[in-house]
Amino acid sequence: MEIAVTGIGAISAIGNNVNENLSSLLAKRTGIGKAKLLNSKHTETHLFGEVKLSDNEMKSGLGWKSDSVSRTTLLSAWAMKEAIEQAGIEIDENVGLVSSTSVGGMDRSEGFFEPYYTEQDFTNVFMLGTHDCGSCTKQVAEHFGITAYTATISTACSSAANAIAMGARLLRQGKLKRVVVGGTDGLCRFTTNGFNSLMILDTEWCKPFSANRAGLNLGEAAAYLVLESKEDAEARGAEIHGLVTGWANTNDAFHQTASSPDGNGAFMAMTQALEKAELQSSDISYINAHGTGTQNNDQSESMAIHRVFGENKPPISSTKAFTGHTLAAAGAIEAVYSLLALKENKLFPNLNYQYPIEGNDWQPQLEVEDAEINHVLSNSFGFGGNNSTVIFSKA
Amino acid sequence: MYLGAPTCISFQDTFGNENPWNSLELVTAESQLIQPNYKEYVSPASLRRMSTVLKMGVAGGKSSLQHSGLESCDAITVGTGLGCVRDTLKFLKAVYTDQESGLSPTAFIQSTHNSIAGQLALLLGNHGYNMTHVQGALSLGYALSDAELLIGEGDAKTVLVGAVDEKTDELVELLAKLSETINYPLPEVGEGGAFFLASNEKLDSSLTKMVKLSLTDKVSDEVDLVLSNTDDGFNYTQFSGEHFASPGFGLFMALKAFEFENVENSHISFNQPKRILVHHKLLGQEMSILLEKV
Numbered sequence: 295m296e297i298a299v300t301g302i303g304a305i306s307a308i309g310n311n312v313n314e315n316l317s318s319l320l321a322k323r324t325g326i327g328k329a330k331l332l333n334s335k336h337t338e339t340h341l342f343g344e345v346k347l348s349d350n351e352m353k354s355g356l357g358w359k360s361d362s363v364s365r366t367t368l369l370s371a372w373a374m375k376e377a378i379e380q381a382g383i384e385i386d387e388n389v390g391l392v393s394s395t396s397v398g399g400m401d402r403s404e405g406f407f408e409p410y411y412t413e414q415d416f417t418n419v420f421m422l423g424t425h426d427c428g429s430c431t432k433q434v435a436e437h438f439g440i441t442a443y444t445a446t447i448s449t450a451c452s453s454a455a456n457a458i459a460m461g462a463r464l465l466r467q468g469k470l471k472r473v474v475v476g477g478t479d480g481l482c483r484f485t486t487n488g489f490n491s492l493m494i495l496d497t498e499w500c501k502p503f504s505a506n507r508a509g510l511n512l513g514e515a516a517a518y519l520v521l522e523s524k525e526d527a528e529a530r531g532a533e534i535h536g537l538v539t540g541w542a543n544t545n546d547a548f549h550q551t552a553s554s555p556d557g558n559g560a561f562m563a564m565t566q567a568l569e570k571a572e573l574q575s576s577d578i579s580y581i582n583a584h585g586t587g588t589q590n591n592d593q594s595e596s597m598a599i600h601r602v603f604g605e606n607k608p609p610i611s612s613t614k615a616f617t618g619h620t621l622a623a624a625g626a627i628e629a630v631y632s633l634l635a636l637k638e639n640k641l642f643p644n645l646n647y648q649y650p651i652e653g654n655d656w657q658p659q660l661e662v663e664d665a666e667i668n669h670v671l672s673n674s675f676g677f678g679g680n681n682s683t684v685i686f687s688k689a
Numbered sequence: 690m691y692l693g694a695p696t697c698i699s700f701q702d703t704f705g706n707e708n709p710w711n712s713l714e715l716v717t718a719e720s721q722l723i724q725p726n727y728k729e730y731v732s733p734a735s736l737r738r739m740s741t742v743l744k745m746g747v748a749g750g751k752s753s754l755q756h757s758g759l760e761s762c763d764a765i766t767v768g769t770g771l772g773c774v775r776d777t778l779k780f781l782k783a784v785y786t787d788q789e790s791g792l793s794p795t796a797f798i799q800s801t802h803n804s805i806a807g808q809l810a811l812l813l814g815n816h817g818y819n820m821t822h823v824q825g826a827l828s829l830g831y832a833l834s835d836a837e838l839l840i841g842e843g844d845a846k847t848v849l850v851g852a853v854d855e856k857t858d859e860l861v862e863l864l865a866k867l868s869e870t871i872n873y874p875l876p877e878v879g880e881g882g883a884f885f886l887a888s889n890e891k892l893d894s895s896l897t898k899m900v901k902l903s904l905t906d907k908v909s910d911e912v913d914l915v916l917s918n919t920d921d922g923f924n925y926t927q928f929s930g931e932h933f934a935s936p937g938f939g940l941f942m943a944l945k946a947f948e949f950e951n952v953e954n955s956h957i958s959f960n961q962p963k964r965i966l967v968h969h970k971l972l973g974q975e976m977s978i979l980l981e982k983v
Contacts, residue, residue, distance in 0.1 A: 335789050396801065398823075404781075411785035419866040426771055426933075427802065428824035432974070443904060445831045448772070448802035448823045456820060463838045484777075487784045488797035545765075545810040545819040551798050562816060677798070678807025680819055 297462045297538040298527040298689060301381025301520030303373040303476075304630045306617045307343035307513050311376055315627075316634050319642045320662050324616050326499055326511050333404070334483045336490055340497055343513025343618025344481060345369065358437070362423060364399035365480030367430040369516035369623075371437055374474060378438065381472075381520035381532065388471035390443030391435050392460045393478065393518075394453030396622040398427035401482040430478070443470055448622065450676030451584075452543070453477050454517070455625030455684050459541035461521045471526065476518030476626035485621065486512060492551070500587030500619075502612035503596065503658045505649040510586040513618020517626035519633075524689065536636045539669070540571025540685030551677050552590050557598025559681035560584075564602045564671065567683035571669070578608045578685075579667040580635055582628050584675045585612020585644065585658075586619050591675065596654050611659040615645035625674035625682065632670040632686045641665050690837050691983065692850075692885045693895035694757035695948075697941040698724060698745045699881035699929050704752070709945055710952040716877050716930045725752070731812065738795065739808075740775040742855035745882035746805035747812050750849055753884035754813065757894045762886065763845035764818035765806050766835045768828025768852040770933020772802035772821075775857050805853060818845060826971040828852055829883075829936045830904045833978070836887040837902065846889045852937035853882030856930075879930015883937030885944070891983055896947045900964075901979040907970075908977045913962035916943055918969050923957055936969040940978060943967050947982045 304311065307325025308318035318325065329342040352358070352368040356375065370393060383389065403425045409415035424430065431446040443464065447456045454477030461475035479485075489495050489512055496509035519538075527534050544566065546559025553559065568575060584595055599607060613631050620627055631642060644658035669687045697703035700720040702712045714720075722745075727736055730748040739747070746767065754762060780796035798804070803821040810819050818839060822831035829852035836848035861878050868875035888895060901908050907921075915922030916939045918931060929938035943965040946952070950961045968977040 407781050408785055411782050416866050419863065420870045422863060422867050423871060426823065426825060428770065428828070431824070441905065443834075444824070445834075446823045448821050449806075449819070450801050450803050460835065460838070463842055467838055467841045469838070483784055483789070484781060484797075487789055487792055488780065488794065488800070490789075491792040491794035491797055493794075543818045543820065545807065545816050547810045547814050547816050550804060550807060550811065559816065676803070677801050678803040678819070678821075679810055680803055680807065 295466050296524035297465055297521055298524040299519045299535040299538060299633055300522055300527050300532040301377040302535055302630050302633055303376030304517040304627055305345055305369055305373045306515035306620065306627050307345060308616050310347060312630060318616060322643055322645060324645055326618050332481045334486045336486050340495055341499065341511050342481060343511055345514050363433060364402035364424050364430060366395055366398060366401060366478050367433050369480055370430065370434045370478035373516040374434060374438065374518045377474060377518040377520050383472055383520060385439045387442050389440055390464060390470040390473045391431065391440045392445045392457040392473060392475045393431040394447040394457040394622045395427045395430055395478050396448055396450055396453060397479055397482055397485055398430050399424035400484045401480045404483050449680040450678055451621050451624055452674040452676040452680040452682040453622035453625065455674035455682035456543055458519060458538060458629055458684050459543060462538045462541060465521060465523055472520060472522040474518050474520055477623040478516035479514055479621040479623045481512060481514040494588045496587060499646050500615050501646040501648060502585035502587045502614050502644055503592050503651060504647045505651050507587045507592060509588055511618040513620040515617055515620035515623040515627045517623060517630045519629060534689040535633045536686045537689050538684065539687040540567040542566030542570060543682045546679035546681055548679060553594035553675060555594060557594040559679055560595055560598035560673065560675060561601045563681040563683040564598065567685050571685045573669060575603045576606055578669050578671045580608055580641055580670045581610040582632050582670060582672040583610055583612045584673040585614055587614060593651060596651055607656050609641045609659040611642055611644035613642055628672050629684060632672045635670050636667050636686055636688055639664055639667050690840055690899045691888045691891050691895040692897050692899055692944065693892060694753045694886040695941045695944040696749050696753040696756060697883040697938060698722060698749055699938050700879060701928055703941060708949040710949060711954060713928050713956050715927055716879060722880060740773055740799065740855060742773055742853055743805060743808055746853045747808050749882040749884040750809040750851055751812060753886055754849055757886035759847055761815060762847040762849045764839050764848040765809055765815060766820045766832040766848060766850050767806040768822045768832035769802055769805060770823065770825050770828050770854050772823065773800045773804060774855055774860050776800040778859055825974050826933050826936060826969050827904055827974050827976050828933055830902065830976040833902055834904060840889045848887040849884060850887050851882060851884035852934035854880055854932045854934035856880040876931035879932045879935060881929055881938055882934060883941040895983055896944045897980040898983050899978060900981050903977045906975055907968050908966060908979050910979055912964040912966045914946060914959050914965045916965065916967045922968060936967065939967045939969065943980055
């Protein structure tokens with residue numbers, strides 16, 4: 295069975311919908327800057343890829359009635375609405391949802407934790423009702439009337455890539471007829487301080503794959519794809535954005551947070567995804583890299599790409615300098631960009647690059663460029679050794 | 690899909706080789722986990738940094754793989770409702786009390802939900818498919834479903850599947866306050882972890898075949914025994930406490946019922962059950978697993 299993408303939805307620092315995201319990519323316009331909504335003292339010193347809509351703006355746009363909702367969930371519902379509407383599908387008992395998030399309702403929980411930890415004040419304890427990751431997915435599923443399969447994946451920064459692959463597998467196994475897949479993560483103090491404590495946040499714009507890179511910028515986003523069999527999509531005359539042809543999930547089994555220097559997990563993920571897609575590395579027209587801008591990731595990913603592609607590397611870029619690293623949502627927002635690359639026949643640039651990493655015989659794609667794009671390989675790697683690759687192909 | 694090599698860490702004597710059905714004791718607020726000697730599974734240096742949920746995860750997973758008789762497995766799928774609660778709360782507390790400065794990253798690093806499956810992969814040197822499902826009390830159900838998909842697709846022949854959740858005093862206090870506020874009676878809160886080896890074909894260690902997995906309702910089918918967290922069957926959460934991974938305890942006890950066949954004590958009696966249903970319903974989510982002895 296061929297897996298078709300018939301709907302895409304996205305919200306990130308560079309746009310509140312897919313078209314706005316595309317315009318920003320083509321205009322080389324980053325969304326990373328001073329955060330206005332995030333409540334953290336690091337907003338004074340650091341830059342963030344913050345979505346421009348407030349929670350209230352999203353609530354009113356969605357017609358969301360309840361106040362018991364986290365930003366992560368609102369972002370999720372916002373992007374999912376676009377994807378579902380665009381696919382033009384009715385939600386019934388054959389439609390499932392595989393979402394993903396790393397922090398779930400943490401942004402709302404922090405409304406409780408601050409008075410609780412500073413003054414032992416339990417007043418806002420009700421806010422913990424939306425804390426767990428699964429409850430975010432459940433809320434969104436209920437909002438759209440999805441009653442079948444409702445899963446939440448949490449494999450750190452590779453989460454959404456795994457959600458896409460799982461959706462494809464559910465369709466191939468005949469468990470569902472259609473499935474909405476993707477990921478979401480709202481900015482919060484927890485992750486801001488977590489990445490800051492690891493000393494991997496750049497205080498300036500991140501510089502993926504540049505020798506002078508100094509860390510990542512955190513971002514927030516949500517993006518979703520509607521998947522169904524190509525046969526079904528064609529039968530109902532749906533627009534097909536692209537096919538999900540390859541996927542793989544491997545574990546680096548090297549270190550809890552760091553990637554192995556030779557990029558073993560990443561190498562295996564790319565190799566296995568190519569096998570799944572029955573493609574050669576030379577078939578890939580563009581790599582949307584994980585490319586966070588940290589010393590460790592970009593070094594390790596460069597090594598892995600070299601091992602897979604040798605001297606014949608296709609154009610490569612990381613779009614993290616547009617959006618920031620959106621954690622669990624990264625694989626989904628970059629899936630949307632990969633599908634846009636296929637559809638528009640465009641290569642998207644890697645911003646802020648200055649010097650090649652020592653040993654790299656390539657530099658990333660620096661400008662928007664027309665190109666014939668048939669297959670895009672998208673990488674998403676995370677803590678816990680989780681490495682995932684998804685391949686998108688022209689229908 | 691076949692399941693075997695059940696391993697469980699709980700309030701009961703479930704980790705050893707004895708029949709756990711014969712030593713059940715009702716859970717109270719004072720119940721403590723009966724934990725294995727973790728040093729047999731993890732180096733003391735790693736152990737020192739690990740929270741209970743990580744220890745249960747790595748020891749449970751490793752022990753299940755040992756019991757399966759396999760050298761390695763093709764994939765690992767883990768379910769957890771709340772993940773690494775202790776480290777999450779520890780890091781959050783530091784964020785607020787130290788006013789966002791000078792924080793140690795250790796608790797943050799270990800707070801991510803996937804650190805359980807990740808540590809297990811690290812410990813086993815397993816480079817295969819590695820997945821973490823977080824869906825409240827259905828987390829185990831989705832981990833099982835994922836294993837079934839992998840096996841169905843031919844991507845894996847053997848999958849280590851588990852579910853694990855921990856409690857801390859602080860979590861119990863927060864849940865008590867939360868349940869008061871939202872007027873939802875709080876059951877006795879438990880913790881624990883259970884692992885199983887799922888396979889495409891029957892292994893010597895296989896005990897059951899998963900006939901049906903429902904992630905939305907209770908399968909209605911003729912069975913010899915229903916294990917449930919409701920009174921609609923033998924309520925196993927009296928012995929595990931309620932937590933998002935407690936269906937793992939239920940599934941473990943089901944496999945032990947197939948293994949030991951005959952049980953008669955003050956809590957329960959059954960005789961050579963052939964088909965067992967494990968059912969769990971919590972906070973608006975429901976699942977059931979229909980099992981057949983092999």
